[in-house]
Amino acid sequence: MDIKRRQFLKIAGLSTIAGLGAPAAFNLLLKGESSPVSYASSGGGAEASHEAAPTGVRLAMVIDQRVFDANDGLAQKCTTACHTVHNVPNFGNKKDEIKWIFEVPFEKAFTNKSHYHKNEHLHDSSFLVLCNHCDNPPCVRACPTKATYKRKDGIVAMDYHRCIGCRFCMAACPYGMRSFNWRDPRPFIDQATHNKEFPTRMRGVVEKCNFCVDRLARGLQPACVEATGNTGAMIFGDINDSHSEISKKLAENFTIQRKPALGTNPSVFYIV
């Protein structure tokens, strides 16, 4: 009992330190060096009034489709890396399917964009889709227990132990990025690649991409970003920091988001 308590206190203490240290660790990640003013700096002028307030950290991702198109199999590598790191089960059927990041054709990823006479290369390219970590997430609004919640750094996270499995968030997500554990997922996790650092889930709870919040806390890049190596296919960082690599990327390129008209303010941007 006593040992258990001591262990608990140790873990609790460590996680608190990890939590406090996460922004710092994350800052070091950014190639543009950490600057003491980065959190307070306002990333660019305020756009439309309903855009996110440019204060604090807002973690986001740019997906450079040009790089994915030029590198066959790179997207698949991202999916495999993510699903392995997070112990995402493989049921081998569509009904039970759980997926955090996956490839879809242009017209499915961007349902509100014109597909009429579309650019030739769009016919064969497939786009990686994942949780958009919306700045204004409808899933968080819908959840009756705060099992899904938005962190200060912009990550929309899940508490698998609080989720009651009502699936209101799945109905609320306009991107179809949430999966449900329709049955016990554990027998369907490949034992050879089982990652003991990340929890497995139980049946009856919802799950989705978490922007690798646990890896960020340990100073690592998200698994999918890491899988792209130095190709530059995915850039991850704080878009409220005008000096960050991702902010520069956004400033230099025309990007699109999925269903921007819904006012959710997705944090995943695509360079087509």
Added chain:
Amino acid sequence: MLEKALTGSNRYWGWIAVLLAFMAAGALSYVQQYNYGLGLTGMSRDVSWGIYIAQFTFLVGVAASGVMVVLPYYLHNYKTFGKITILGEFLAVAAVSMCLLFILADLGQPLRALNVLLHPTPNSILFWDMIVLNVYLFLNIFVGWVVLTAEKKEVAPPKWIKPFIYISIPWAVSIHTVTAFLYAGLPGRHFWLTAILAPRFLASAFAGGPALLILLCLIIKRVTKFDAGSEAIQKLATIVTYAALINVFFVLLEFFTGYYSNIPGHMHTLDYLFFGLHGHAQLVPWMRVSTIFGIVAIVMFLVPTTRKREDTLAIACVLLFISLWIDKGIGLVIGGFVPSPLEEITAYHPSFQEIMITLGVWATGFFILTVLFKIALAVKEEKMIS
């Protein structure tokens, strides 16, 4: 008064036995579902709510419809409904009980259901739905029981019950409005994202619920000495007629907005439900049956001869009830998930266990209804004898 449910004819006990059998079958299926997970149902990543939530939505309407007898009697002093007010209230109790059971049956982690109270989240409509449904359940049990007790003692109901009755009237509207808000506030689900969803829910509820109440009154007249009276039944039929017509009007408004604006998102689900979308027409036969039944029923309600004869009135009520049940208990919820946010079409077929659990919950509702009606009617029969 509960003891009155413990004595009855063989027919009464036979009916109770049938209900218990269905409840037991449903419970067995639920044990299976509990042990395996919701994967035992036909639901999937794309169609993530199925007939449980659809039944829940439909039954909230039946529950709300109790107000259609409570309001004329208590607010307008329409004495004719005095005899059946208690039936409307007890029907609401049975319906809300089914709603709560369907929600529980649909939870992936039912043991955590109380997390909704432990971590109250006012930004979630589900939190408010939990509140309005439970309060409505309480109001109807409480008011029904107090008024019935007074009737048994042959005294006027206590004055302090009045506020509870008056609160229960807007409360009935609130339960179906909040239930519509579960759907109508979700971005990216075009079929549900319509301001007319709540009024449409109420119109269909005020048609379907009283239609069921007419049927119950006609059955009660045959199996007990209690007669609601043809005036009360005809007045209910008038309410049903108006509500059904308003509901059709609201549905046609949806069609106009969808097809005249020609915005694909507004047409997809209507296409899928009524005509088939990209060759997928799983629900088309159902929706067509619903449409035909609805039209025939409304004509029968409008024509005086078919409305006044009890047998044709009963047929009209059955047709309308089935029509509205298909519309809300199948089409509305399942249709809303097609196409998916990635514009994929996924078919949904409820599994055997899912259907058994659904029947089990309905049987539980009818069990509650039977027991409550038995008590209420026993009190009324006693009075008639004395």
